[in-house]
Structures are given as C-alpha cells and as structure tokens.
Amino acid sequence: MSTVLETDICVIGGGSAGLSVAAGAVQMGARVVLVERGAMGGDCLNYGCIPSKALLKAGRVARSAGKASAFGIDATAQVDFARVKQHVAGVIAAIAPHDSVERFEGLGVTVIQATARFTGPDEIEAGGQRIRARRFVIATGSSPAVPPIPGLADSAFLTNETIFALEERPAHLVIIGGGPIGLEMAQAHRNLGSQVTVVEAARIAGKDDAELVGLLRQRLLADGIVLCEQTKVLAVGPAPEGGLRVMVEKDGVASDIVGSHLLVATGRRPNIADLGLDAAGIAHTNTGITVDARLRTSNRRIFAIGDVAGPYQFTHMAGYHAGIVIRNALFRLPARVDYSAVPWATYTDPELAQVGMGEEEALRAHDDVRVLRWPFAENDRAQAERATEGLVKVFVRRNGRILGAAIYGPQAGELIHLWALAISRKMKIGAIAGLILPYPTLGEASKRAAGSFYTPSLFGERTRKLVRFLLKLP
Numbered sequence: 001m002s003t004v005l006e007t008d009i010c011v012i013g014g015g016s017a018g019l020s021v022a023a024g025a026v027q028m029g030a031r032v033v034l035v036e037r038g039a040m041g042g043d044c045l046n047y048g049c050i051p052s053k054a055l056l057k058a059g060r061v062a063r064s065a066g067k068a069s070a071f072g073i074d075a076t077a078q079v080d081f082a083r084v085k086q087h088v089a090g091v092i093a094a095i096a097p098h099d100s101v102e103r104f105e106g107l108g109v110t111v112i113q114a115t116a117r118f119t120g121p122d123e124i125e126a127g128g129q130r131i132r133a134r135r136f137v138i139a140t141g142s143s144p145a146v147p148p149i150p151g152l153a154d155s156a157f158l159t160n161e162t163i164f165a166l167e168e169r170p171a172h173l174v175i176i177g178g179g180p181i182g183l184e185m186a187q188a189h190r191n192l193g194s195q196v197t198v199v200e201a202a203r204i205a206g207k208d209d210a211e212l213v214g215l216l217r218q219r220l221l222a223d224g225i226v227l228c229e230q231t232k233v234l235a236v237g238p239a240p241e242g243g244l245r246v247m248v249e250k251d252g253v254a255s256d257i258v259g260s261h262l263l264v265a266t267g268r269r270p271n272i273a274d275l276g277l278d279a280a281g282i283a284h285t286n287t288g289i290t291v292d293a294r295l296r297t298s299n300r301r302i303f304a305i306g307d308v309a310g311p312y313q314f315t316h317m318a319g320y321h322a323g324i325v326i327r328n329a330l331f332r333l334p335a336r337v338d339y340s341a342v343p344w345a346t347y348t349d350p351e352l353a354q355v356g357m358g359e360e361e362a363l364r365a366h367d368d369v370r371v372l373r374w375p376f377a378e379n380d381r382a383q384a385e386r387a388t389e390g391l392v393k394v395f396v397r398r399n400g401r402i403l404g405a406a407i408y409g410p411q412a413g414e415l416i417h418l419w420a421l422a423i424s425r426k427m428k429i430g431a432i433a434g435l436i437l438p439y440p441t442l443g444e445a446s447k448r449a450a451g452s453f454y455t456p457s458l459f460g461e462r463t464r465k466l467v468r469f470l471l472k473l474p
Contacts, residue, residue, distance in 0.1 A: 003130070005110070007033045009329060010124065010133035012116045012275070015042020016315045017306030018139030019099055020322030022109050028330055032109045033133065035116040035126045041099035042141050043307075044315045045092060047161040052184055053347060054091040055164070058084045059191030060349055070386050079192050081169040088164060118280035121299055135301055135329045138282075138289060139318070140275065142268035142307035147176075150235040155244055157236070157262040160185075166261070170194045174246050174259035176233055178204035180346040182265035183220070187348050190225050197226040197257055199233055199248055205346060208354055209393060212408035216352055219389065228257070236262065270308045293336040294328050295321055303329065312342050341424035345413035350390050353416035356404030356423045359395055368398040372429075374449035376409045381440035385410070392449040394419070400428035400453065411442055418446055429453045 009025045011018045014036030026032040039046045065077035097103060101111045114127025123132045144159035160181055173189050175182045178200030190196045204227060205213045220227060231250040239245040239258045246257040270288040282297045283290040289297055289304035297304050305321035307313040327335035343355035362369045372394040376382040390409020396402055405419035422432060432450035437443050
C-alpha cells in the first residue's frame with residue numbers, strides 16, 4: 001500500500017448510477033477508477049428491475065391463456081417453474097455484458113473489485129490499493145431493509161436479493177410489504193400458480209393516487225391475492241405443519257397466516273456502513289448521505305448519487321443523478337437536481353404510474369385545481385385488446401398549467417412519459433389536447449383527458465349563442 005493510484009474520478013459502486021458516471025466520464029477524457037465489491041450492474045440488473053420484469057412477463061403470459069377465450073381462442077397454460085427461472089436468468093445474461101468488467105476496462109476504466117473505505121478526505125483504500133482522486137462519486141446503492149420483527153432473524157425469509165434464486169414455485173408466498181416490490185412479486189407468483197398473501201401495515205401502494213390504488217386493489221383481489229391491509233406483524237416463527245407462521249393483528253384481533261415461503265419487502269436502506277464516511281468528513285444519517293442540490297456531500301470534492309442519496313430510489317433517478325454529477329465534476333457547471341417531474345411506475349397488470357403532484361398535494365397547494373379524467377373503457381384500442389380496465393387522471397390549474405398526472409391501465413409506465421415531458425417543460429394542457437396522434441392507440445386516452453379541460457367552455461351556453469349568431473351572418 002505504499003504506492004498511490006492517482007485519478008481524476010473515482011466511482012465507488014458499480015450499479016446503475018456508478019456505471020453511468022464511469023462510462024460518461026471516461027469517454028469524455030477523464031481518468032476513471034471504478035470500485036465495486038459485488039456483482040457489476042448492481043441491484044437493478046441482478047436482483048431488481050430486470051429479473052422482476054422478466055418474472056412478471058412470464059406470469060402475464062401464463063395469465064393470458066386464461067383470457068384467450070374472450071378472443072375466440074381456446075388455450076391452457078402449464079407452468080414449468082424451472083424453465084421460467086431459466087428465462088429470467090437468460091434475460092440477465094443478455095444484459096450483463098453491457099455492465100461487465102470487460103466492457104468498462106475496454107472503455108479505459110480501471111476496475112477494482114474490492115470493498116472501498118475512505119482513509120481521509122481525498123483518499124480511499126480498496127483491495128490493498130490506495131486511490132487518490134480529484135473527485136469521488138459514492139454510488140453504493142441500497143439493500144433490503146429488514147424490520148425488527150420478533151423471530152424474523154431466525155427464519156428463512158426471502159428478499160428481492162434471494163427470491164429469484166428459488167428453484168421451486170412457492171406453494172403459498174406470504175409477503176410483508178405492499179409497496180411496488182411486494183405487489184409486483186405478489187401478482188407475478190399468483191399468475192404462475194402460487195397462493196399469495198400480502199400483509200401491509202398501512203394501505204398498499206401508499207405513495208400513489210388513492211382512487212387508482214382502489215382500482216388496483218380490486219384487480220389483485222379478483223386475481224385471488226389475499227390483501228391484509230392496516231395489519232401489524234407481531235412475530236414470525238416455524239409452523240407445526242411446516243413452512244412459516246406469520247402472527248398478525250388487525251383492529252385488536254390476532255391471527256396466524258401460514259405459508260411455505262416468506263418475502264420481506266418493507267423498503268430499502270442505504271449501503272453506507274463500511275465506507276468510513278467520518279474519515280472523509282461526509283455527513284450522513286440512517287436514511288443516507290446528506291447532499292446539496294448539486295449532489296455534493298459536506299466534503300465538496302465528493303458526490304453521492306442514486307439510492308444512497310435519495311430521495312427517489314429508482315434506477316432512472318440514478319441515471320439522472322449521473323448526468324448532474326458529470327456536469328458538475330467535469331465541466332464545473334452548477335447543475336442542480338429538479339424533482340418536480342419525477343415519474344414512477346408499479347408494473348402490475350394493469351400498471352400504475354404517476355408524475356408530478358398527486359391529487360391531494362395539488363389541492364393543498366392551489367385553490368383552482370381541476371381533475372381531468374378519461375377511462376380506458378372509452379379508448380378504442382383498449383376495447384380492441386379487451387384491456388379497458390383503468391383511468392387517466394390529470395391535475396391542472398385554471399390557467400392550464402399541468403401539475404401532475406396519474407394513470408392506472410395498460411402500459412401506464414409508457415403512457416406517463418408524455419406527462420413527464422409536459423411537466424418538465426412547463427407545457428400547458430393545450431399542448432397535449434392539440435396533439436395529432438395515430439389511431440387507434442392507448443395514448444389517445446391522455447389526449448382525451450387533456451381535451452376534457454375545454455369541454456365546459458367549448459360546449460357551454462356561451463359557445464352555443466356565439467355559433468347561433470355566426471350562423472345567421474350571410
């Protein structure tokens with residue numbers, strides 16, 4: 001450890017955020033060192049976004065067989081869980097080369113596969129190597145948060161990091177947590193033939209539009225998923241007949257839920273424990289590293305991005321943070337984060353997506369908010385595909401300023417893009433209402449919702465009088 005590796009940028013963490021910074025910086029001429037102690041690609045590739053969406057797709061394919069008769073087709077689905085897992089593994093394998101050590105070394109990045117720890121304000125140690133950099137970027141991500149439930153630590157529970165390694169389909173999957181991970185895994189496994197019970201201390205999808213969550217709740221219940229909302233988990237232990245027993249309480253009444261497998265999906269915690277942040281003078285709390293609007297820590301030569309810096313723990317935010325850091329660290333531009341148009345989606349079937357202000361937030365902030373609505377049942381493409389369940393909601397001020405949007409319906413995660421662009425560019429509702437869109441498409445539901453802003457005035461009595469007057473003219 002006598003020699004010191006000098007570099008321009010040292011990135012700690014090879015997940016989505018860190019890889020984006022490393023790839024961008026090295027291709028712009030910076031010397032870059034990347035330190036990663038685990039699998040390249042991080043949580044998203046190996047345990048999160050990619051395997052979960054692959055599993056969800058398998059479940060949807062299985063479910064589609066049961067819906068085929070509506071299209072005049074007789075079909076049945078036989079789920080081979082081992083082959084489903086091969087499908088998931090194959091998707092990861094297809095993407096992995098893009099995030100691999102070999103690719104990044106080919107770009108010119110020095111990759112060190114070891115644990116990094118700060119030894120001072122401008123230096124770390126990793127794998128016996130001292131590294132000194134002009135700028136550091138902490139992108140160590142997050143891990144599943146495990147609540148202090150009695151008996152849980154002694155139980156063979158699953159998290160998103162282990163559930164995809166199951167070789168056999170769970171007979172009865174009990175899920176603690178009704179957020180995006182919990183709901184996606186609930187529906188995926190239910191579609192693949194498992195019995196599923198979700199236990200949530202508050203309400204499911206607590207950050208999303210309450211009305212649309214109500215529609216999703218109906219869908220999940222219709223799928224046969226048991227939802228235990230407003231329910232407290234008291235303890236976890238082995239069941240006499242095998243499997244696990246989850247002791248719960250609701251409205252003062254205790255009961256037991258017995259399942260073959262238990263998934264804990266109760267949120268995330270930042271990976272900061274072993275970084276030696278105090279040695280570098282980096283302020284932090286239990287929720288992550290403290291950063292300013294330019295994503296700088298209390299040590300101005302060190303940035304923190306992605307899950308470790310919050311406040312939105314999404315892969316797309318990791319990429320957004322990376323762009324902010326590159327502009328600051330390489331070009332000395334005072335780029336700042338703007339969270340006013342951050343979209344997110346839960347990939348159930350139908351999907352649930354939101355961007356900007358929610359309905360309650362918009363009504364609290366302004367006294368002239370209108371809620372525009374358009375059901376998918378009135379969309380011709382949705383009718384053609386028998387996917388009419390859902391609703392587009394848009395929150396707009398009297399002057400046409402778009403505050404937020406929420407969608408529950410087919411491809412909601414794709415349809416929310418338009419509203420994210422509109423809010424980020426401060427467009428008014430007329431820009432969406434005036435779009436020319438191909439017919440028939442699901443996107444017309446957004447255009448129709450926007451157009452409804454003008455319905456009261458366009459078809460009101462004043463317009464009728466004006467038209468009658470104009471028609472009398474020669």
